[in-house]
Each structure stands twice: as structure tokens, then as C-alpha cells.
Amino acid sequence: xxxxxxxxxxxxxxxxxxxxxxxxxxxxxxxxxxxxxxxxxxxxxxxxxxxxxxxxxxxxxxxxxxxxxxxxxxxxxxxxxxxxxxxxxxxxxxxxxxxxxxxxxxxxxxxxxxxxxxxxxxxxxxxxxxxxxxx
Amino acid sequence: xxxxxxxxxxxxxxxxxxxxxxxxxxxxxxxxxxxxxxxxxxxxxxxxxxxxxxxxxxxxxxxxxxxxxxxxxxxxxxxxxxxxxxxxxxxxxxxxxxxxxxxxxxxxxxxxxxxxxxxxxxxxxxxxxxxxxxx
DNA sequence: GTTTACGTTTACGTTAACGTAAATACTTGG
DNA sequence: CCAAGTATTTACGTTAACGTAAACGTAAAC
Numbered sequence: 001x002x003x004x005x006x007x008x009x010x011x012x013x014x015x016x017x018x019x020x021x022x023x024x025x026x027x028x029x030x031x032x033x034x035x036x037x038x039x040x041x042x043x044x045x046x047x048x049x050x051x052x053x054x055x056x057x058x059x060x061x062x063x064x065x066x067x068x069x070x071x072x073x074x075x076x077x078x079x080x081x082x083x084x085x086x087x088x089x090x091x092x093x094x095x096x097x098x099x100x101x102x103x104x105x106x107x108x109x110x111x112x113x114x115x116x117x118x119x120x121x122x123x124x125x126x127x128x129x130x131x132x133x134x135x
Numbered sequence: 136x137x138x139x140x141x142x143x144x145x146x147x148x149x150x151x152x153x154x155x156x157x158x159x160x161x162x163x164x165x166x167x168x169x170x171x172x173x174x175x176x177x178x179x180x181x182x183x184x185x186x187x188x189x190x191x192x193x194x195x196x197x198x199x200x201x202x203x204x205x206x207x208x209x210x211x212x213x214x215x216x217x218x219x220x221x222x223x224x225x226x227x228x229x230x231x232x233x234x235x236x237x238x239x240x241x242x243x244x245x246x247x248x249x250x251x252x253x254x255x256x257x258x259x260x261x262x263x264x265x266x267x268x269x270x
Numbered sequence: 271g272t273t274t275a276c277g278t279t280t281a282c283g284t285t286a287a288c289g290t291a292a293a294t295a296c297t298t299g300g
Numbered sequence: 301c302c303a304a305g306t307a308t309t310t311a312c313g314t315t316a317a318c319g320t321a322a323a324c325g326t327a328a329a330c
Contacts, residue, residue, distance in 0.1 A: 009306075017288095019307085024288060038295075039307060055238045060195015062286070069242065072249050080260060087253050090246050097239050097246075103190045104232050104239075107204065111225050111232075114207050118222050125215060144276070154277085159318060173325075174277060197316070 006042040008033075015054055025053060030067050059100060069093060141177040143168075150189055160188060165202050194235060204228060 012019045025031050026040075031049050033040040042050075049070060056066030068089070077086050147154045160166050161175075166184050168175040177185075184205060191201030203224070212221050 007307085020290085021288060023308090028287090037307095038309095055241065057287095058195070059235050059238050059242075060193070064286090069246075073245065075252070077253075077256075080257065083253050083257055087250065090250050090253070094243060094246050097243055100194050101236060101239055103194050104236055106190065107194075108229060108232055110208065111204075111229050115222065115225050117210070118212075118218050118225070121212075122215065122218055142276085153319080155320085156318065158278090163317090173279095192317095199316095 004044055006047060008040050008042065011042055011047060011050060015050060017054070022050065025050065025063065028063055030063060059097075139179055141182060143175050143177065146177055146182060146185060150185060152189070157185065160185065160198065163198055165198060194232075 006014075008019045008022055012022055022031075023040075026033065030053060031042075031046050033042045033046050035041065052070050053063065053066045056063075056069065061069070072086065072090060077083055141149075143154045143157055147157055157166075158175075161168060165188060166177075166181050168177045168181050170176065187205050188198065188201045191198075191204065196204070207221065207225060212218050
């Protein structure tokens with residue numbers, strides 16, 4: 001396997017963010033790219049983490065929250081105590097996500113109503129024009 | 136109809152925010168409560184706006200974005216031009232919301248996998264205990 | 271009449287998540 | 301060899317969304 005690597009500007013343009021943002025994520029300990037000389041090189045794993053961070057951002061999570069969620073995946077959880085705590089964390093996060101979905105659905109319903117009213121108003125306008133043109 | 140009104144602390148405790156936050160929303164022009172003497176009084180409509188603002192926050196919208204969405208509902212849209220522009224706004228917002236739902240679903244899938252692994256690990260641990268106790 | 275509870279204004283402080291700018295290094299083509 | 305392009309570090313600036321504190325008003329409660 002070629003084990004693809006990326007430069008910072010490659011990832012920046014791929015994800016539509018600035019290099020400053022990516023360095024900032026590193027500063028905050030969200031990613032740990034290797035160095036080739038003084039330059040940063042990003043592995044596929046780094047790339048995935050960035051992707052997940054941005055996904056978190058899109059749904060309104062803070063960077064810290066994103067890391068917490070991401071770190072749920074790597075299994076440094078040995079004993080029962082940790083496992084139970086992990087289950088709790090996951091459950092709470094899931095509850096929040098379900099709430100968010102409900103909020104989004106509500107908002108979508110509202111927007112669809114607005115769209116309906118719009119088209120209705122435009123429709124009437126069209127009719128008026130048609131009627132006018134029929135003379 | 137009694138036309139219910141609310142004090143600032145009533146709304147604050149109902150929604151689990153501080154009075155400071157509610158005053159801040161007013162400062163930013165999101166709500167316009169009436170005054171009784173020097174005290175603010177909130178109508179049912181004010182209350183709904185606050186509710187919608189907080190819904191927006193839960194899904195990661197800024198206050199400005201929330202107001203924009205809320206203001207889509209009141210029909211100050213007269214001419215065709217405005218209606219078409221409104222349709223555009225609504226469509227874009229809807230696209231974002233659908234993206235968010237996808238993001239949430241992805242994250243939920245991941246979390247469920249984690250939960251599965253957890254329960255699996257705990258299950259094995261239980262079996263071990265049971266086996267131990269069978270002696 | 272004064273404590274207690276609730277409200278107000280004013281103003282400075284704080285955190286997150288970068289933006290922006292300046293100075294410096296590497297390297298690659300012409 | 302040198303300019304152009306890309307990278308890095310350092311550091312100060314910025315915006316959003318309140319938090320926190322001080323100083324004051326007022327109205328009910330004891």
C-alpha cells in the first residue's frame with residue numbers, strides 16, 4: 001500500500017478551510033501530524049480526524065466536543081468502570097443528537113409551509129397574468 | 136382571552152437560560168418586549184421567538200441565522216422579486232438542514248457501533264464471571 | 271421602616287475559533 | 301544565482317454570546 005500522505009494546503013483546499021484553521025486544530029491537540037523536515041505531513045488518519053471535526057462543526061459542536069466524540073472510537077477502555085462510563089457518554093450524546101434531529105424536522109416543516117405559501121402566492125400571480133393575457 | 140404575559144425570570148427559568156441572555160437577545164434586536172413602568176413584559180409571541188431562538192442554538196445556528204429563519208415566517212413579502220428571493224433563502228437553508236441530518240445520522244451510526252462493542256465487551260466479562268462462579 | 275426579592279442599566283471580562291500580518295526558511299524552475 | 305511559491309513561527313486582532321459585578325429602583329412582607 002502506498003500509504004497516502006497530504007500537505008496542509010491539500011487538505012485545506014479539499015475541505016474548504018484555511019491552513020490556519022488546520023494548524024489551529026493541531027495547536028488545540030486535535031491532530032498530530034508528522035514532520036518532514038519542518039513541514040507537516042498528514043496521514044489518512046489525520047485526514048479522517050479533520051473530516052470528523054468539520055462534521056461536528058456543521059452540526060454545531062465545539063472542537064472539544066468533536067474530539068470527545070472522535071476519541072470514543074479508539075478503544076483505550078479496559079476495565080468495566082470505563083466501559084460503563086463510556087456507555088453513559090455515548091447515550092447522552094445520542095440523546096442530544098436525537099433532539100437535534102427533532103429540532104431540524106420542526107424547522108423543515110416550517111420552511112416547507114413557507115415554501116407552500118410562496119408558491120401559492122406566485123401561482124395566483126400567474127393566474128392573474130394568464131387571465132390578463134386572455135383578452 | 137386573558138392574553139398571557141410573562142416576566143423575564145419566568146421565561147428564563149422556563150427555558151433554562153439566564154435573564155442576562157434574554158436581555159442580550161433584546162439588545163441584539165431579536166425580541167422587543169413591552170414595558171410596564173421600567174420592567175419588561177413578554178407576550179406569547181415574544182416567548183415563541185425565544186423558543187425558536189433556542190431551537191436554532193441547539194442545532195448550531197447563530198443568533199443572526201435564527202432571526203433570519205424566524206423572519207421568514209412573517210409575510211412582509213409583497214412582490215414577485217421578494218418571493219423568489221425568499222424561496223431561494225428557504226431552499227438554501229433546507230439544504231443545510233438536510234446535510235445536518237445526514238451528519239447526525241452518520242454520527243449516530245458510529246455511536247451505535249461503539250455501544251455494540253461496549254456491550255459485547257461487558258457481555259464477555261459477565262460470561263467470565265459466570266463461569267468463575269460455576270465452580 | 272427596612273429587609274428581601276426581583277428588576278434595571280452600565281460596563282468590563284471571558285472563551286472559542288479562527289483572521290491577519292510580519293518575519294523567516296526551503297526548494298524549485300528559469 | 302535568484303525570484304516565486306509554499307511552508308513555518310509568533311503574535312496581536314476580532315466576533316459571538318454571553319458572564320459577572322456594581323450600583324441603583326421599587327414593591328411586597330414582616
